[in-house]
Amino acid sequence: VSHYFAAGERVELDATDDVAVDLDVAASLGADTVPLEALGTPLRGRLVLVASADVPGSLDGTAALQPVYRAGGALVVVLPEVRVEAGSLAMAQAVRDCVGAGPVPVHVVRDDGDLMTLRPASGRGADALDVANLLHDEVGPLMAQPRFLRITPRP
Amino acid sequence: MRVLEYYVGGTLHRLRLRSASRMAAPVPASGQKSGPPGRLLGELQGQSRVQAVTALPDGKPGSSVAATNRYGTQAVVPTESVAVDGSRVAEVTWARKRFGLVVVREGRQGKVLLQAPPDTPDPLAVAALASRELVERGKVGAAHPNFLRVVTRPAASMVSVHDQWALDNAGRPGVTGADVHALAAWTVTIGSPSVRIAVLDEGVDSSHPLLKDAVVAELDVVDGHTHARPDGNDAHGTACAGIVAAQGDDLRGLAPGCRLVAARIAKSGSDDSWIFDDFDTADAIDWAWDDAAADVLSNSWGGGPPVDVIIRAFARARAKGRKGKGSVVVVAAGNEQAPVGFPGNLQGILTVGASNQWDERKTKTSKDGEDWWGSNHGPSLDVMAPGVAIRTTDIAGGKGYARGDVTNRFNGTSSATPFVAAACGLVLSVNGTLGEAKVREIVAHSADRITGGTKHSNLVGWGRLNAYAAVRAARRG
Numbered sequence: 001v002s003h004y005f006a007a008g009e010r011v012e013l014d015a016t017d018d019v020a021v022d023l024d025v026a027a028s029l030g031a032d033t034v035p036l037e038a039l040g041t042p043l044r045g046r047l048v049l050v051a052s053a054d055v056p057g058s059l060d061g062t063a064a065l066q067p068v069y070r071a072g073g074a075l076v077v078v079l080p081e082v083r084v085e086a087g088s089l090a091m092a093q094a095v096r097d098c099v100g101a102g103p104v105p106v107h108v109v110r111d112d113g114d115l116m117t118l119r120p121a122s123g124r125g126a127d128a129l130d131v132a133n134l135l136h137d138e139v140g141p142l143m144a145q146p147r148f149l150r151i152t153p154r155p
Numbered sequence: 156m157r158v159l160e161y162y163v164g165g166t167l168h169r170l171r172l173r174s175a176s177r178m179a180a181p182v183p184a185s186g187q188k189s190g191p192p193g194r195l196l197g198e199l200q201g202q203s204r205v206q207a208v209t210a211l212p213d214g215k216p217g218s219s220v221a222a223t224n225r226y227g228t229q230a231v232v233p234t235e236s237v238a239v240d241g242s243r244v245a246e247v248t249w250a251r252k253r254f255g256l257v258v259v260r261e262g263r264q265g266k267v268l269l270q271a272p273p274d275t276p277d278p279l280a281v282a283a284l285a286s287r288e289l290v291e292r293g294k295v296g297a298a299h300p301n302f303l304r305v306v307t308r309p310a311a312s313m314v315s316v317h318d319q320w321a322l323d324n325a326g327r328p329g330v331t332g333a334d335v336h337a338l339a340a341w342t343v344t345i346g347s348p349s350v351r352i353a354v355l356d357e358g359v360d361s362s363h364p365l366l367k368d369a370v371v372a373e374l375d376v377v378d379g380h381t382h383a384r385p386d387g388n389d390a391h392g393t394a395c396a397g398i399v400a401a402q403g404d405d406l407r408g409l410a411p412g413c414r415l416v417a418a419r420i421a422k423s424g425s426d427d428s429w430i431f432d433d434f435d436t437a438d439a440i441d442w443a444w445d446d447a448a449a450d451v452l453s454n455s456w457g458g459g460p461p462v463d464v465i466i467r468a469f470a471r472a473r474a475k476g477r478k479g480k481g482s483v484v485v486v487a488a489g490n491e492q493a494p495v496g497f498p499g500n501l502q503g504i505l506t507v508g509a510s511n512q513w514d515e516r517k518t519k520t521s522k523d524g525e526d527w528w529g530s531n532h533g534p535s536l537d538v539m540a541p542g543v544a545i546r547t548t549d550i551a552g553g554k555g556y557a558r559g560d561v562t563n564r565f566n567g568t569s570s571a572t573p574f575v576a577a578a579c580g581l582v583l584s585v586n587g588t589l590g591e592a593k594v595r596e597i598v599a600h601s602a603d604r605i606t607g608g609t610k611h612s613n614l615v616g617w618g619r620l621n622a623y624a625a626v627r628a629a630r631r632g
Contacts (some may be wrong), residue, residue, distance in 0.1 A: 006461040013460070043430055044377075044422075072496055074459030083434060083464055143463040148433040151424060152458035155391065155487065155569045 002069060004129060004146060005136045013069035013076065019052045020077040020149070025123070026064035031056055043077065043149060063123030074152040078125035081147040082106075082132045086114035091141050098139045104131050159233055159283050161299040162290040170233070233300045235271040235278030237286045241296020242267045246289060254285045268301060318563075320512055321398075321541030321574065322409065328522075329512025335540060335574055337409055339623035340581055343630070346412030347584035352399050352576050353449035355439055356392025356456065357429070358385030359417035360550045363393060363560060366415065369400040369408075372447040375419040376435035383417035390555030392419070394565040395455050397548030398573035399580070406546060406561055409577035409622060413584065416447040421456065433462045440468035444476035450583050453576035454486045454498070455569035461497045473503055473591050481591030483583075485576040487568040488536055492519055492529025500535045505579070505595050508532070509542025509571040510619045514605045517542050530568055536616040537599045540571035540578075578622040582629040589629060601625045 002013045023033045023046040036055065040048025049068065059065055069076045086092035092114045099106040099118060104127045110117035120127035128146040135144035159170040237256065239246070247267060250256045256269040269285070271278035282300045289298035320329065322337035351371065358377075361370040361384055373383035385392060400408040400415050418439040421431035443449040452472055469484050476482025484504040488495045499506040508530040509517040516539065518529040523543045530542065547570070549555040549562040556562035575598060582594050589597070602618035611617055 006463050007466055009461075011460050041425055043424070044432065071460035072458065073491075076459060079432075081434070085467065143467055145433075145463045148459075148462060150431055150433060150459040152429045152431075152456075154423060154427045154429050155456050155458075155490070155567060 002067075002129060004132060005144075011071065013071050016068050016070050016075065017052050018049050018068040018075070019055055020047050020066040020068055020125075021050050021055060021059070022047055022064050022066065025062070026059055029059065029062055029064055031059055031064065043151070047077070047149070049075075049077075049151075061124075066125040067129070074150045077149040077151070078129050079147040079149055080120050080123050080125050080128045082118040082120075082128050082135075083143065083145050083147070084116040084118060084135065084141050085143040086116065087142040088114060091139065092116065094139045095135060095141055095144075098135060099131060102131065102134055104134075106131055159279065159300065161283055161286050162297070163299065165290075167287075233279055233282070235275075235282045236301035237269040237271075237282045237289070237298055238301040239267045239269060239286075239289060239295050239298045243294055246292070246294050249292075250285055250289060253288070254281055256281075256285055319406070319546045321545055322407070324512060326512075330514055333510070333512055333514035333619070335409060335578065335620045336623035337407075340409075340578075340626050343623070343626045344412065344581055344584045346400070346410035346577070346580050347587075348412060348414055349587070350410075350413045350451075350580045350583045351416050351447065351449045352410065352413050352451045352453060352580045353416035353418055353443035353447060354392055354396045354399060354453050354455075354573065354576075355418045355420050355436070355443065356395055357389040357421045357423065358383050358392045358419040359396045359415065360384055360390075360393040360548070361417055363397075363548055363551055365401040365403040365406060365548050365560070366393070366396055368402055369396075369411075369413070369415040370417055371414045372416045372449075373419075374417070374439060374442050374447070376432070376439045376442075377419050377422050380419075383419040385419065385550060386422055388550075388554050389423050390550045390562075391455070391569060392417070393550045394545075394547045394556065394562060395453060395569060395573045397561075398545065398565075398570060399453065399577045401548050406548065408547075409574055410580040410584070413577070413580040416443055416449045418443055418447075429456065429458075431456070433464050437464040437468040440465065440472055444472035444482040448477075449482055450477055451483045451485060451576045451579045453573045454484065455567075455572045457487055457489055457496055457499055459497060461501075465498060466501060469498065469501065469504065476591070480589070483576075483579045483591045483594045485572055485579065487572040488533075489531040490528040490567045490569075491531060493531055495531045495533040495535050499531070500533065502535070503592070503595075505537045505575055505598060506535050506616070507568055507572045507575045508536050508539045508616060509566075509568045510539040510605065510615075511541070511543040514603075514619055516605070516615050525566060528567065530571075532614045534613055536613060537595070538575055538602050538616045538620055539605065539618065540574035540620040542567055542569075542571040545570040574622075575620055578620055578625050581622055581626050585626050586629040586632060589632070594629075597628045598625050601628045 027033045040050040067078050105121035107119045109119050132144040132146045255272040259270045260268040271281040286298040324334035402411045420436045420439045421429045424430050472482040486499045488499050488508040511523040513522045515521045519526045545565040546563045547565050549557050599617045601624035603621045604618040
């Protein structure tokens with residue numbers, strides 16, 4: 001079980017037996033992506049949903065795998081990106097300071113004053129979740145939201 | 156006569172089984188001739204190994220899963236499989252050892268389908284017994300025999316192909332006047348071309364002959380196309396757009412004079428799912444109220460956990476849209492006959508449930524016969540609108556809901572939502588000075604009460620949309 005924050009409230013994310021595989025990244029790491037592509041459910045681009053048991057162990061902990069959780073009746077894939085609304089320039093600086101000193105190396109890929117887009121250097125969605133939660137716990141910007149791809153029943 | 160026992164919600168249900176030779180012929184779908192029961196079972200057997208038995212309701216309350224409605228009787232065919240929800244590996248292992256069940260499929264959300272071994276003399280009994288014991292052990296969320304259902308559709312002949320009952324209900328079927336009062340509203344306005352209504356969905360067929368003149372802006376955040384037309388069979392957004400602003404002689408949206416903004420935010424997955432990216436969705440919301448200057452945002456989507464990017468994008472639309480007067484955000488309540496989920500449970504939006512031709516809250520047992528869905532409920536529910544057998548635009552050609560460019564069978568709170576969005580468009584067409592909160596108040600409080608009460612109800616909100624009353628109230632300011 002993991003979590004994130006929405007509207008200041010903690011939201012639980014239940015673990016699943018699935019993982020989202022970026023086939024391009026997996027191929028760049030030398031993995032044979034043909035069976036993964038055959039087994040996987042296409043999501044978006046080259047991202048496929050695969051049972052964790054079907055993924056070669058060589059990809060564990062790499063940017064090829066993004067975590068999949070269950071929440072609110074949907075599956076949620078955590079992508080390696082965090083959007084931040086600081087609320088003030090002082091808070092924005094506090095955000096920069098926090099991620100600069102934090103345990104997860106982060107690239108600031110967009111910085112428009114109090115609006116920022118962060119990307120964990122690892123390329124892992126799990127790290128994006130940690131960065132967002134760290135910012136919420138330590139700094140408290142208006143928003144620090146990891147990027148989710150959600151899969152819901154068709155309306 | 157055999158009886159099959161299984162648990163639903165912790166209560167033991169009994170289903171009486173009858174042999175196929177004694178089974179009444181199922182009511183056929185409209186336009187089809189009734190075939191003999193044997194043929195029907197043969198077709199079912201092609202899908203799953205089914206014994207030559209079927210079940211009909213015995214009429215005793217709580218003793219059967221089958222139901223009778225005004226359109227006929229459903230047949231329920233038990234299989235030798237057991238559907239388990241919230242399963243644990245240990246329980247599956249136990250069932251395998253105890254009954255010889257094998258896993259034939261793993262579904263989403265922890266569902267597992269187990270099957271009795273083929274050499275079992277009475278696999279139906281084994282499946283039923285296994286399901287009961289799994290429940291009684293208390294370590295699974297649910298377990299019951301897996302049923303095939305022969306569900307009859309509402310008789311289409313009762314709904315004229317030219318009938319837009321939601322706009323003007325003549326009571327064939329239903330209750331005369333159980334509609335949004337479109338004809339009366341159109342005596343005041345059909346909508347102003349200066350009012351823009353955004354449909355955020357799986358794309359809109361912006362080349363559709365009944366929509367193309369209305370569409371003034373398009374965005375695709377899914378594939379980055381320069382248009383918002385959908386892929387493949389994705390017809391949901393086109394149907395929603397038609398309810399808002401279709402411009403035809405035989406098919407009209409509720410606000411045919413307003414303009415459409417089309418934002419493609421989702422696409423279908425391979426398993427009847429919807430896939431969308433929260434950041435892209437939030438960007439589409441911001442684009443709609445900001446770049447495309449949409450006055451109203453119609454959102455026939457939802458599900459999953461809340462996220463700040465979408466919450467805050469909606470908040471910006473309400474605060475900054477329409478040059479500070481606020482764009483109106485309209486969201487579907489959902490179709491699970493369950494509490495309203497995200498984003499319909501947010502404050503400051505119009506959350507829309509579905510009603511039927513009888514002015515009932517759409518439920519799995521309402522008179523319309525669509526027993527596979529019901530409108531969601533809760534304190535955030537604001538207003539109801541028609542959501543059954545809705546005639547609207549379909550993606551052109553053989554794809555989509557129907558073979559032509561129009562469907563008569565769009566449904567769900569997905570269809571109710573654009574009616575309310577269109578009514579907001581009419582309101583703003585007669586009084587563009589209104590703030591978004593006032594528009595929401597007018598639309599909700601001018602609704603026709605459909606439960607007899609005068610207060611808000613968690614089941615039907617303030618009642619069923621009355622577009623005429625709304626535009627009259629808007630004139631008064």
